[in-house]
Amino acid sequence: MIVRPKIELYAEEHTSPPSPLLARVAAATRSTMDRPEMMIGPVEGALLAMLVAMVRPRRILEIGTFTGYSALAMAEAMPAECGIVTLEADARIAGIARDNFAASPYADRIEVREGPALKTLPELDERFELVFLDADRPSYISYLDAVLPLLGERGFIVVDNALQFAITPDPEEAAAVHAFNAHVAGRADLVQVLLTIRAGVTVIRRSGP
């Protein structure tokens, strides 16, 4: 976390709280998973929900499902006709996410696609108005390249862990995230804002009005 714990707590206390469903998934994730910190948490979840309410996407794509907290946070705010496709490489984790989705009101509107995202992405034949990228950092530039052809004209890509290099002990991961940020900042066809929320969240869209 890049924000001081006291400030993070204050932000959490003054952000709409997670629903009972999200609170349940978060508690189960914390008590059963090896790395529960991979889950986005309440403030970023509320940010995603707010973005979904603003953008009102027809389709949402997520790369990096984990136990499903972020997908459910978006699902709770999505319009009635909207659905989510979420990509997860790990079969065991995908099973846990599927169970969490099955126990939610969004079972038939969230599809988990199992397998490495770079293999799944070229198989997708639809447009997404909102993409949440939250998987293995070294592939971020490749994900961007694979996602842009799937992104609606006025679509948005939300990228998690954009400031991960400020907290990770892994120099390779730090370098990969920095290379991604520099790549995005250097592209004239994209505009972006890097928010200092949690481990950093960048929101990207195509440039132009």
Ligand SMILES: C[S@@+](CC[C@H](N)C(=O)[O-])C[C@H]1O[C@@H](n2cnc3c(N)ncnc32)[C@H](O)[C@@H]1O
């Ligand atoms: C940071 S977690 C996602 C957290 C989730 N968005 C949430 O807030 O609950 C990253 C997830 O991406 C998955 N992952 C890692 N490499 C992947 C890949 N190449 N393709 C798809 N998923 C991958 C991991 O197994 C892990 O579950």
